[in-house]
Amino acid sequence: MALPKPKADVTDALLATLDLPDTGWSAPARKAALARVHEMGLPTARDEYWKFTRPESLTQAQAPEAAVLEATETPIFDDVDRLRIVFVDGVFDAEASDDLALEGVSIERLAETAEMDIHWAKDVYGVLEARGQDPVQRPLAALNTAFATDGLLIHVTGTPSKPLHLTYSHADSGSDAILHHVVKVDAGAEVTILENGPAAARFNKSMEIDIADGATLHHIRTQGRDHERRAATHMFTRLGEKSVYKSFTLTVNGVLTRNEQVVELTGDEAVAHVAGACVGDGDFHHDDTVFITHDAVDCESRQVFKKVLKNGAVGVFQGKILVKPGAQKTDGYQISQSLLLDGDSQFLAKPELEIYADDVACSHGSTSGAIDEEGLFYLRSRGVPEREATNLLTLAFLAEAVEEIEDETLAEQIVTRLEGWLSRRG
Amino acid sequence: MLEIKNLHVKLEEEDKQILKGVNLTVPAGKVHAIMGPNGSGKSTLSYVLSGRDGYEVTEGEATLAGEDLLEQEPEERAAAGLFLAFQYPVEIPGVGNMTFLRTAVNAQRKARGEDEMSATDFLKMVREKAKDLKIDADMLKRPVNVGFSGGEKKRNEILQMAVLEPKMCILDETDSGLDVDAMKLVSDGVNALRDEGRGFLVITHYQRLLDHIKPDVVHIMADGRIVKTGGPELALEVENNGYADILAEVA
Numbered sequence: 001m002a003l004p005k006p007k008a009d010v011t012d013a014l015l016a017t018l019d020l021p022d023t024g025w026s027a028p029a030r031k032a033a034l035a036r037v038h039e040m041g042l043p044t045a046r047d048e049y050w051k052f053t054r055p056e057s058l059t060q061a062q063a064p065e066a067a068v069l070e071a072t073e074t075p076i077f078d079d080v081d082r083l084r085i086v087f088v089d090g091v092f093d094a095e096a097s098d099d100l101a102l103e104g105v106s107i108e109r110l111a112e113t114a115e116m117d118i119h120w121a122k123d124v125y126g127v128l129e130a131r132g133q134d135p136v137q138r139p140l141a142a143l144n145t146a147f148a149t150d151g152l153l154i155h156v157t158g159t160p161s162k163p164l165h166l167t168y169s170h171a172d173s174g175s176d177a178i179l180h181h182v183v184k185v186d187a188g189a190e191v192t193i194l195e196n197g198p199a200a201a202r203f204n205k206s207m208e209i210d211i212a213d214g215a216t217l218h219h220i221r222t223q224g225r226d227h228e229r230r231a232a233t234h235m236f237t238r239l240g241e242k243s244v245y246k247s248f249t250l251t252v253n254g255v256l257t258r259n260e261q262v263v264e265l266t267g268d269e270a271v272a273h274v275a276g277a278c279v280g281d282g283d284f285h286h287d288d289t290v291f292i293t294h295d296a297v298d299c300e301s302r303q304v305f306k307k308v309l310k311n312g313a314v315g316v317f318q319g320k321i322l323v324k325p326g327a328q329k330t331d332g333y334q335i336s337q338s339l340l341l342d343g344d345s346q347f348l349a350k351p352e353l354e355i356y357a358d359d360v361a362c363s364h365g366s367t368s369g370a371i372d373e374e375g376l377f378y379l380r381s382r383g384v385p386e387r388e389a390t391n392l393l394t395l396a397f398l399a400e401a402v403e404e405i406e407d408e409t410l411a412e413q414i415v416t417r418l419e420g421w422l423s424r425r426g
Numbered sequence: 427m428l429e430i431k432n433l434h435v436k437l438e439e440e441d442k443q444i445l446k447g448v449n450l451t452v453p454a455g456k457v458h459a460i461m462g463p464n465g466s467g468k469s470t471l472s473y474v475l476s477g478r479d480g481y482e483v484t485e486g487e488a489t490l491a492g493e494d495l496l497e498q499e500p501e502e503r504a505a506a507g508l509f510l511a512f513q514y515p516v517e518i519p520g521v522g523n524m525t526f527l528r529t530a531v532n533a534q535r536k537a538r539g540e541d542e543m544s545a546t547d548f549l550k551m552v553r554e555k556a557k558d559l560k561i562d563a564d565m566l567k568r569p570v571n572v573g574f575s576g577g578e579k580k581r582n583e584i585l586q587m588a589v590l591e592p593k594m595c596i597l598d599e600t601d602s603g604l605d606v607d608a609m610k611l612v613s614d615g616v617n618a619l620r621d622e623g624r625g626f627l628v629i630t631h632y633q634r635l636l637d638h639i640k641p642d643v644v645h646i647m648a649d650g651r652i653v654k655t656g657g658p659e660l661a662l663e664v665e666n667n668g669y670a671d672i673l674a675e676v677a
Contacts, residue, residue, distance in 0.1 A: 372518075373479070374516045375516050375517075375518045377478055377479070377500060377516075378512070378515070378516035378518065379518070379526075379529075379530075380477070380499065380500035380501045380504070381476050381477070381478075381500045381501075381503075381504055381509075381510055381512075382504055382526075382530035382533075382534075382586060382590065383501050383504035383505050383530050383531075383533045383534035383537065383590070384501060384529055384530055384533045385499075385501045385533060385537075386499070386501065388529070388533060389501075392521055392529065393518070393520075393521070395520070396518065396519060396520025396521045396569075397520060398520075399520040400520065
């Protein structure tokens with residue numbers, strides 16, 4: 001079926017600027033992904049899935065400029081022992097990165113394996129993304145699979161002694177980057193992946209994660225506070241039996257962010273927790289779109305999303321739990337909440353449950369509110385000044401999401417970031 | 427310590443006068459009690475003194491150690507030495523009790539130009555005071571008042587009072603929701619704080635609490651005014667005969 005003209009125009013205009021890397025093991029996946037882009041077309045404001053977030057700036061041929069933030073703050077995770085891997089404007093920077101050799105994991109660069117005929121990543125690259133296209137289309141992810149120029153292929157075979165830290169920076173105000181990471185965690189293996197930074201003026205990032213039976217992946221990410229940058233990210237995660245996936249994202253400013261999490265629980269007793277905290281002031285639009293599919297017995301999923309918004313900032317949450325026939329004993333939980341610090345901000349939430357099994361416990365809730373006046377007065381009556389009391393209550397509001405991070409040291413770093421944001425606000 | 431002169435207060439939202447000329451002086455070292463029927467304005471008085479929103483002072487004044495209270499923000503009043511033990515202590519999810527106490531103590535010290543207390547000294551001090559009120563380590567760690575029983579909440583109020591060491595303590599129906607044992611524990615906590623430099627204003631419906639916290643002076647409040655003042659025997663009179671006789675007598 002031909003695409004409606006506006007969609008076809010947008011799609012053709014962007015595709016005209018991109019070259020399909022037609023080499024090596026990823027070529028078939030890229031070609032198939034390109035076919036999906038042609039078939040689906042890029043998102044437009046008329047798409048139901050993009051009802052709350054305008055996609056134009058993510059799909060227009062030329063990436064909008066984004067000034068590079070001058071201010072320097074202590075880089076996050078600096079005092080954590082980790083393997084540091086640096087990307088500047090979406091390009092791997094070997095000079096700035098640590099030696100990629102680490103016991104229990106092999107890390108290669110997507111760009112460097114391009115010429116190889118066979119690679120383990122072939123079974124994952126574009127595969128999880130393609131699975132994630134049904135029942136909801138995610139054209140920007142297909143675009144990513146087709147055109148990604150760099151990224152990492154991470155094969156976790158054991159339990160590396162330290163986290164892998166992917167750190168992104170933005171140096172060119174017109175950079176337009178497409179990055180694609182593939183992570184395969186072998187049975188029983190365990191790894192922590194950290195990500196931080198504003199990756200480019202416009203950033204399309206995809207991460208496909210295959211977690212085998214009994215394996216665990218912790219993911220903690222902070223999206224930098226470059227005010228003008230735009231990002232569309234996708235995480236496609238497939239979980240095997242008794243495997244664990246825990247992901248937390250902190251977003252501090254940024255004019256537009258769309259974070260999609262597509263999680264498939266395919267093995268019994270698997271556990272998936274996805275959480276996010278975002279704080280936005282002014283020209284800020286943050287969209288968390290989550291789709292969790294339960295396709296096995298006795299699995300647990302949690303979605304905990306908290307947003308603090310002020311001065312016209314907009315927060316979006318679209319979260320769905322799909323329980324397939326036979327996925328009995330499913331335990332699904334979803335909460336999305338916003339704290340509106342003034343009357344100008346907006347929170348748009350669309351929580352959904354779709355359940356085809358009869359022995360499940362699923363709950364969801366969504367709230368939007370202001371600072372609790374009673375709590376504020378109580379704190380002030382004990383001598384805490386109004387602003388400090390407001391900050392304390394704001395951190396308390398975000399705590400439920402931050403507490404999803406298991407590692408206390410890493411959680412503290414997130415809290416420090418949030419305190420920094422609060423102290424910069426009036 | 428606390429001096430209230432001809433205080434008139436109305437609700438901000440509606441044109442309703444609640445306090446109609448309250449006169450009251452609580453000297454340092456003394457315990458005054460205010461008793462009165464529902465709707466007499468007792469709780470309003472405590473809220474107005476502590477600076478809660480929603481009330482408008484139309485006439486009169488209130489000072490703490492000679493300083494005008496009514497112009498100050500709630501946090502300034504607290505730093506100046508005023509403390510209100512809430513009738514309904516507020517739950518604050520996500521804020522640990524210990525963090526809350528430390529934030530409050532240090533904020534008050536900062537406001538008074540004093541140095542912050544070291545974490546170790548603070549911990550030691552709180553633990554000692556908590557022990558007397560039978561508040562265990564778990565209660566100190568939990569979020570403020572969340573999941574606390576009625577008695578635990580009131581004990582937590584007294585702990586805050588003990589830690590903050592205010593000059594003037596107002597207890598708003600601290601006895602409500604307490605069983606006999608909890609009442610004793612709370613009263614012991616208050617009595618331990620009785621001091622020559624500190625004043626107390628105890629608001630209650632019942633004489634029961636005053637068996638434990640012995641007042642020097644008892645005031646009867648009705649329809650927004652103090653209508654009668656006497657010694658501890660006044661509380662007993664209320665207990666035996668109710669408010670009707672007293673109200674009839676002053677009418």
